[in-house]
Amino acid sequence: MTRYLTMAVMAFQSLFPVSVFGLAVGQPAPDFVATSTQGPIRLKEYAGKRAVVLAVYYKDFTPG
Amino acid sequence: MQAFQADLAAFESQGAQVLGVSGDTVESHRRFAEQHGIRFPLIADIDGNIARNYPGGRVTYVIDRAGIVRHVTKGMPDNERLLDVLKGLK
Numbered sequence: 001m002t003r004y005l006t007m008a009v010m011a012f013q014s015l016f017p018v019s020v021f022g023l024a025v026g027q028p029a030p031d032f033v034a035t036s037t038q039g040p041i042r043l044k045e046y047a048g049k050r051a052v053v054l055a056v057y058y059k060d061f062t063p064g
Numbered sequence: 065m066q067a068f069q070a071d072l073a074a075f076e077s078q079g080a081q082v083l084g085v086s087g088d089t090v091e092s093h094r095r096f097a098e099q100h101g102i103r104f105p106l107i108a109d110i111d112g113n114i115a116r117n118y119p120g121g122r123v124t125y126v127i128d129r130a131g132i133v134r135h136v137t138k139g140m141p142d143n144e145r146l147l148d149v150l151k152g153l154k
Contacts, residue, residue: 029127030117036105051080052127060088060096
Protein backbone atom coordinates (compact mmCIF):
# COMPACT_ATOMS: atom_id res chain seq x y z
CA MET A 1 0.00 0.00 0.00
CA THR A 2 2.75 2.42 1.01
CA ARG A 3 4.59 1.51 -2.18
CA TYR A 4 1.59 2.40 -4.34
CA LEU A 5 1.13 5.64 -2.45
CA THR A 6 4.80 6.53 -2.99
CA MET A 7 4.48 5.73 -6.68
CA ALA A 8 1.34 7.84 -6.94
CA VAL A 9 3.06 10.80 -5.22
CA MET A 10 6.11 10.48 -7.47
CA ALA A 11 3.90 10.34 -10.58
CA PHE A 12 2.03 13.41 -9.36
CA GLN A 13 5.23 15.34 -8.62
CA SER A 14 6.69 14.49 -12.01
CA LEU A 15 3.85 16.48 -13.59
CA PHE A 16 5.21 19.68 -12.06
CA PRO A 17 8.50 21.54 -12.24
CA VAL A 18 10.77 21.24 -9.21
CA SER A 19 9.89 24.77 -8.11
CA VAL A 20 6.32 23.80 -7.18
CA PHE A 21 7.49 21.36 -4.51
CA GLY A 22 10.84 22.87 -3.67
CA LEU A 23 14.24 21.32 -3.70
CA ALA A 24 14.38 18.18 -1.58
CA VAL A 25 17.12 16.45 0.40
CA GLY A 26 19.05 14.07 -1.82
CA GLN A 27 18.62 16.12 -4.99
CA PRO A 28 21.58 17.70 -6.79
CA ALA A 29 21.86 21.41 -6.00
CA PRO A 30 21.23 23.38 -9.21
CA ASP A 31 24.33 25.26 -10.31
CA PHE A 32 24.30 29.04 -10.68
CA VAL A 33 26.62 31.87 -11.56
CA ALA A 34 25.91 35.26 -9.99
CA THR A 35 27.55 38.43 -8.79
CA SER A 36 28.17 38.92 -5.08
CA THR A 37 29.78 41.33 -2.65
CA GLN A 38 32.95 39.30 -3.18
CA GLY A 39 32.85 39.01 -6.98
CA PRO A 40 31.31 36.39 -9.26
CA ILE A 41 30.34 33.11 -7.63
CA ARG A 42 29.69 29.78 -9.25
CA LEU A 43 28.20 27.13 -6.95
CA LYS A 44 29.95 24.27 -8.72
CA GLU A 45 33.35 25.71 -7.85
CA TYR A 46 32.83 24.56 -4.25
CA ALA A 47 32.27 20.95 -5.34
CA GLY A 48 34.92 18.64 -3.98
CA LYS A 49 36.23 21.41 -1.72
CA ARG A 50 33.70 22.75 0.73
CA ALA A 51 30.15 22.16 1.85
CA VAL A 52 27.90 25.16 1.21
CA VAL A 53 25.29 26.71 3.48
CA LEU A 54 23.09 28.55 0.99
CA ALA A 55 20.88 30.98 2.88
CA VAL A 56 18.08 32.42 0.75
CA TYR A 57 16.42 35.42 2.38
CA TYR A 58 13.87 38.05 1.46
CA LYS A 59 15.54 41.40 1.81
CA ASP A 60 18.62 43.25 3.05
CA PHE A 61 18.22 45.25 6.27
CA THR A 62 15.78 42.74 7.77
CA PRO A 63 16.44 40.83 11.02
CA GLY A 64 17.89 37.34 11.18
CA MET B 65 22.23 37.11 7.86
CA GLN B 66 23.41 38.67 11.11
CA ALA B 67 22.96 35.32 12.88
CA PHE B 68 25.16 33.59 10.29
CA GLN B 69 27.83 36.22 10.77
CA ALA B 70 27.71 35.71 14.56
CA ASP B 71 28.49 32.00 14.07
CA LEU B 72 30.65 32.33 10.96
CA ALA B 73 33.79 30.98 12.67
CA ALA B 74 31.89 27.84 13.71
CA PHE B 75 30.66 27.30 10.14
CA GLU B 76 34.14 27.85 8.76
CA SER B 77 35.64 25.42 11.26
CA GLN B 78 33.30 22.79 9.79
CA GLY B 79 34.79 23.55 6.39
CA ALA B 80 31.59 25.16 5.14
CA GLN B 81 31.15 28.18 2.93
CA VAL B 82 28.21 30.38 3.92
CA LEU B 83 26.49 32.20 1.05
CA GLY B 84 23.58 34.62 1.43
CA VAL B 85 21.20 35.12 -1.49
CA SER B 86 18.44 37.67 -2.05
CA GLY B 87 17.02 39.70 -4.89
CA ASP B 88 18.78 42.86 -3.71
CA THR B 89 21.52 44.57 -5.74
CA VAL B 90 25.23 44.19 -4.99
CA GLU B 91 25.21 47.83 -3.91
CA SER B 92 22.47 47.18 -1.34
CA HIS B 93 24.30 44.05 -0.20
CA ARG B 94 27.50 46.06 0.28
CA ARG B 95 25.74 48.60 2.52
CA PHE B 96 23.98 45.82 4.46
CA ALA B 97 27.23 43.88 4.87
CA GLU B 98 29.08 46.99 6.01
CA GLN B 99 26.39 47.94 8.52
CA HIS B 100 26.37 44.47 10.13
CA GLY B 101 29.97 43.41 9.58
CA ILE B 102 28.94 40.54 7.31
CA ARG B 103 32.10 38.94 5.91
CA PHE B 104 30.63 36.09 3.84
CA PRO B 105 29.48 36.74 0.26
CA LEU B 106 26.00 38.09 -0.37
CA ILE B 107 24.76 37.13 -3.81
CA ALA B 108 22.62 39.52 -5.86
CA ASP B 109 19.92 37.38 -7.45
CA ILE B 110 18.42 40.34 -9.28
CA ASP B 111 16.72 38.35 -12.05
CA GLY B 112 15.46 35.72 -9.59
CA ASN B 113 17.19 32.83 -11.36
CA ILE B 114 18.49 31.35 -8.12
CA ALA B 115 15.17 31.84 -6.29
CA ARG B 116 13.43 29.89 -9.05
CA ASN B 117 15.69 26.90 -8.44
CA TYR B 118 15.80 27.35 -4.67
CA PRO B 119 12.20 28.32 -3.94
CA GLY B 120 10.25 28.96 -0.78
CA GLY B 121 11.24 32.45 0.35
CA ARG B 122 13.36 32.14 3.50
CA VAL B 123 15.04 28.77 3.03
CA THR B 124 18.47 27.52 4.01
CA TYR B 125 20.09 24.65 2.15
CA VAL B 126 23.08 22.58 3.23
CA ILE B 127 24.88 21.26 0.15
CA ASP B 128 27.60 18.66 0.58
CA ARG B 129 30.95 18.50 -1.23
CA ALA B 130 29.42 16.29 -3.90
CA GLY B 131 26.86 19.00 -4.69
CA ILE B 132 23.90 17.15 -3.15
CA VAL B 133 21.30 18.87 -0.96
CA ARG B 134 21.62 17.32 2.52
CA HIS B 135 19.35 19.54 4.59
CA VAL B 136 16.61 22.10 4.03
CA THR B 137 15.36 24.53 6.68
CA LYS B 138 12.30 26.63 5.95
CA GLY B 139 11.92 29.88 7.86
CA MET B 140 14.47 31.15 10.34
CA PRO B 141 17.50 28.88 10.37
CA ASP B 142 18.77 27.27 13.58
CA ASN B 143 22.56 27.48 13.46
CA GLU B 144 23.05 24.69 16.01
CA ARG B 145 21.02 22.35 13.82
CA LEU B 146 22.91 23.41 10.68
CA LEU B 147 26.26 22.88 12.40
CA ASP B 148 25.13 19.39 13.50
CA VAL B 149 24.22 18.59 9.89
CA LEU B 150 27.65 19.78 8.72
CA LYS B 151 29.38 17.65 11.37
CA GLY B 152 27.39 14.66 10.13
CA LEU B 153 28.71 15.12 6.59
CA LYS B 154 32.28 14.36 7.60
